[in-house]
Every structure is written in C-alpha cells, then in structure tokens.
Amino acid sequence: MSGQPLYVLLCSGEREKLQMAAMMASVGAVSERRVEVFVSMNAILAFAKKASNEERHHGGRFSQLLSEKRAPEPLTLLRQGKELGELKLWACSMALDLLGWNMEQLDDELFDGPLGLTKFLSDAEAGQLVTL
C-alpha cells in the first residue's frame, strides 16, 4: 500500500453524496490506498438489504441524471473496490441502535462489521478524513 489511508465518513442518504463517496472509496482502494468508510445517519438506509429505490436514489438533479444515464450504482462501486483493493465498510453502531437494526439487515457482502465513531475517528488520525 502507498499513500495516506483514506477515511470516509458518510452520513448523507442523497444519491449524489453516496455516489461520490463510493467513487472516492473505490478509486482510492484500487490505487493502492487503504480505505475505510463509516456509514451513519440517513446513509445507512441505502445499505439495507430491502432498501427501496426511493431510499437508494433520492436527491437532486444529479440523482435523476445518474439514474437516467445508468451510472454505476454506489453499492456496485463499493463492491468493486472491495474486490480489487483494500476497502472496509463499517456500520455506525449508534445508527443501528436507533433503527433497532442488526448487521443482518444490511448488505452482508459489503460491511465488515459495526463500529463506534470514537474508534473510527481514532483510526482516521492516521490518514485523510473526508465527510459527506
């Protein structure tokens, strides 16, 4: 691995921000950077196994364009990043508690487990932190 690790704190459920987070994470991972994504707040709704299109695709003008032009889905990009590089996804334990969810309700191929914010931020001191 080369370069600073990249840490992405993903809170927004808007498609535009999910897309950018997935692009950054997947490109970073295939560029020999270690990448970790912490998914919290509304963003976690898009990762539910049974998420509706509305939960995955809501947003502004670019959300519409991304759907109309059939840009790759954020979850697909993240899967590619995991397959081709070193990419970890963590589910915010507080968000899971608020929803009354456990890991079984999330896309099980993507997540590496639940994690607390304190641990994520502590780890992120070693790299570059981006919040979306």
Place this chain on the structure above:
Amino acid sequence: MTERHKVDARGAFCPGPLMELIATLRHSQIGDEIEVWSTDKGSATDIPEWVKKVRHELVSVTQGDGYWSIVVRKAK
C-alpha cells in the same frame, strides 16, 4: 507469449473504464497490453495517472472517432 486484450468501455461513466481495466489486468500476464476504449473524457487523464501511481506502463493515449484509446502494459 504476451497478448493484447481489448476493453470496450464506451458508454461507461467514471470510474467504470478504470475498473474494467483493473479487472482485466488482474487476469493478464506480465507484459500483456490492455487497450481500453472509453468515451469518458476523464479516462484520458485518469487512467495514465493511475498507471503511474501503481507502476504499470502507459503505452499510448490516442483520440479515436468519438472515444479515447488508452493502451497499458502490465508491469508487475
């Protein structure tokens, strides 16, 4: 015996062409060349930058009829 593989990623949006290149590189031999066709304008700069960063070899970048052709040699 080295080979040249063609990846037709025309119509794919960023970072699709790069991801398709990387997936093809994984299944190629050292010395093989991969020619990527892309209509994504960013590919003409993004793929050479990625190649430099991860230490493969850029063979050529040329503009075709409405798309870019980027040839990469697997170096490791």
